[in-house]
Amino acid sequence: MKQVPIGVSARHIHLCKDHINLLFGAGYELKVLKNLSQPGQYAAEETVAVIGPKGRFDKVRILGPARGKSQLEVSRTDAFGLGLNPPVRESGNIADTPGIKVVGPAGEVDLAEGVIVAARHIHFHTDDAARWGIADKQRLTVRVNGERPLIFEDVVARISDQFALDMHIDTDEANAAGVKTGDHAELIL
Amino acid sequence: MKQVPIGVSARHIHLCKDHINLLFGAGYELKVLKNLSQPGQYAAEETVAVIGPKGRFDKVRILGPARGKSQLEVSRTDAFGLGLNPPVRESGNIADTPGIKVVGPAGEVDLAEGVIVAARHIHFHTDDAARWGIADKQRLTVRVNGERPLIFEDVVARISDQFALDMHIDTDEANAAGVKTGDHAELIL
Numbered sequence: 001m002k003q004v005p006i007g008v009s010a011r012h013i014h015l016c017k018d019h020i021n022l023l024f025g026a027g028y029e030l031k032v033l034k035n036l037s038q039p040g041q042y043a044a045e046e047t048v049a050v051i052g053p054k055g056r057f058d059k060v061r062i063l064g065p066a067r068g069k070s071q072l073e074v075s076r077t078d079a080f081g082l083g084l085n086p087p088v089r090e091s092g093n094i095a096d097t098p099g100i101k102v103v104g105p106a107g108e109v110d111l112a113e114g115v116i117v118a119a120r121h122i123h124f125h126t127d128d129a130a131r132w133g134i135a136d137k138q139r140l141t142v143r144v145n146g147e148r149p150l151i152f153e154d155v156v157a158r159i160s161d162q163f164a165l166d167m168h169i170d171t172d173e174a175n176a177a178g179v180k181t182g183d184h185a186e187l188i189l
Numbered sequence: 190m191k192q193v194p195i196g197v198s199a200r201h202i203h204l205c206k207d208h209i210n211l212l213f214g215a216g217y218e219l220k221v222l223k224n225l226s227q228p229g230q231y232a233a234e235e236t237v238a239v240i241g242p243k244g245r246f247d248k249v250r251i252l253g254p255a256r257g258k259s260q261l262e263v264s265r266t267d268a269f270g271l272g273l274n275p276p277v278r279e280s281g282n283i284a285d286t287p288g289i290k291v292v293g294p295a296g297e298v299d300l301a302e303g304v305i306v307a308a309r310h311i312h313f314h315t316d317d318a319a320r321w322g323i324a325d326k327q328r329l330t331v332r333v334n335g336e337r338p339l340i341f342e343d344v345v346a347r348i349s350d351q352f353a354l355d356m357h358i359d360t361d362e363a364n365a366a367g368v369k370t371g372d373h374a375e376l377i378l
Contacts, residue, residue: 076364077266088336088367120337147277148309148362151340173337175265176365178277 002132002187004122004142004167007037008174011074013048013060013102014067019111023048023104030064037166038123040065049103054083067092071114072100075172079117089116090156118170121156122187123163132187134159141189142167147178151188191321191376193311193331193356196226197363200263202237202249202291203256208300212237212293219253226355227312229254238292243272256281259300261289262307264361271304278305279345307359310345311376312352321376323348330378331356336367340377 020028030044044062050072057078071094079086084098099111122142124134134140138157144150155167167185174180209217219233233251239261246267260283268275273287288300311331313323323329327346333339344356356374363369 075266076367077264077360149342150365151342153338153340171266172361172364175361176339178265 003184004165004187005037006144006174006179006181006183006185007166007168008179008181009073009118009168009170011057011060011072011078011171012043012063013050013073014063014069014071015048015102016068016070017066019070019102019109020066022107022109023102025106028106030062030066032064036063037164039162039164046104050082051101051103052082052084055081057082069094069114070102070109070111071116072102072111073116073118073170075170076117077172079115082115084115086115086117088119090119090121091116118168119156120152120154120167120169120173121158122165122167124157124159124165125163126159126161128165129157129159140187143186143188144177144179144183145186146183148176150177152185192373193354193376194226195333195363195368195370195372195374196355196357197368197370198262198307198357198359200246200249200261200267200360201232201252202239202262203252203258203260204237204291205257205259206255208259208291208298209255211296211298212291214295217295219251219255221253225252226353228351228353235293239271240290240292241271241273244270246271258283258303259291259298260303260305261291261300262305262359264359265306266361268304268306273304275304275306277308279308279310280305307357308345309341309343309356309358309362310347311354311356313346313348313354314352315348315350317354318346318348329376332375332377333366333368333372334375335372337365339366341374 032042033045034043047059049058098115136159140155221231222234223232236248238247287304325348329344
């Protein structure tokens with residue numbers, strides 16, 4: 001049985017260096033609150049507020065380190081609350097996505113684009129992928145046997161020797177299945 | 190292909206006659222805002238506020254007519270917002286579920302129990318069930334081919350000559366699949 005640990009992503013934001021400077025002050029460095037399952041990635045101590053046309057969320061967690069482009073990842077439920085209709089996208093693919101206002105302690109930024117609902121995906125270390133015969137970008141089918149069992153189709157495989165085995169779903173998906181971070185999914189196809 | 194229309198249930202409340210009287214005044218009659226897919230069921234014009242230990246929702250829609258017992262149906266996401274941990278249950282099965290404070294224009298009620306996350310289910314008219322060979326309470330498998338395709342297992346069949354064919358899922362499930370009311374699901378088992 002090909003078991004994969006589940007990581008549930010709550011709403012969070014990735015920021016580019018320029019935006020960190022604008023939101024927190026020139027030369028500001030994010031502080032590590034907690035390391036994440038993917039090597040080198042961390043939840044920062046810092047949070048920001050995001051303000052959409054219909055609603056806002058305070059204390060949105062920043063995930064570090066800084067990225068090339070700022071990107072806010074929300075669930076569809078969150079998106080309705082903000083009054084936005086972002087597409088389901090793979091991380092980093094933010095062309096033609098909605099923007100949003102981001103507010104930090106030292107300033108604010110109007111993102112022109114960058115709001116997405118993250119496409120569910122599995123991070124595979126190169127060795128795991130080789131062992132199970134999985135190709136990068138392959139679409140997988142995964143059974144999640146929580147309180148409300150379901151099968152996710154179209155789960156994107158992402159492979160790197162920098163990755164640790166982990167399936168990332170958002171809070172809507174986790175709640176629809178009745179699972180939480182640390183539960184396991186079964187790769188069935 | 191066995192196609193079933195999807196109805197997405199947002200958070201809502203069913204009230205018993207006594208609680209309608211306490212919340213809206215003695216002898217109060219709910220007004221019909223909109224008829225629902227199930228014959229005789231309607232969304233009322235009236236709403237109430239519900240207040241949990243961590244948060245509240247204003248303007249929670251009442252679904253009529255009055256029932257024997259009051260029952261608040263929320264998504265898991267809603268439940269986190271309220272600070273409650275209700276079980277996934279079939280409608281009407283509210284023993285040992287959390288309670289909540291309900292506030293109306295004429296008074297308030299502390300429900301001792303009645304908060305559930307509704308188990309996904311399909312209403313079948315007796316004729317639909319007979320044609321497809323489905324038994325009451327049977328657990329079904331249903332493919333939902335939305336923006337984020339997935340397969341729901343453990344979908345409860347409910348059969349009555351008072352029902353119209355409709356699959357009821359909550360907002361977490363709808364958002365996880367990327368579907369809305371009026372889309373169709375495919376019964377595969």
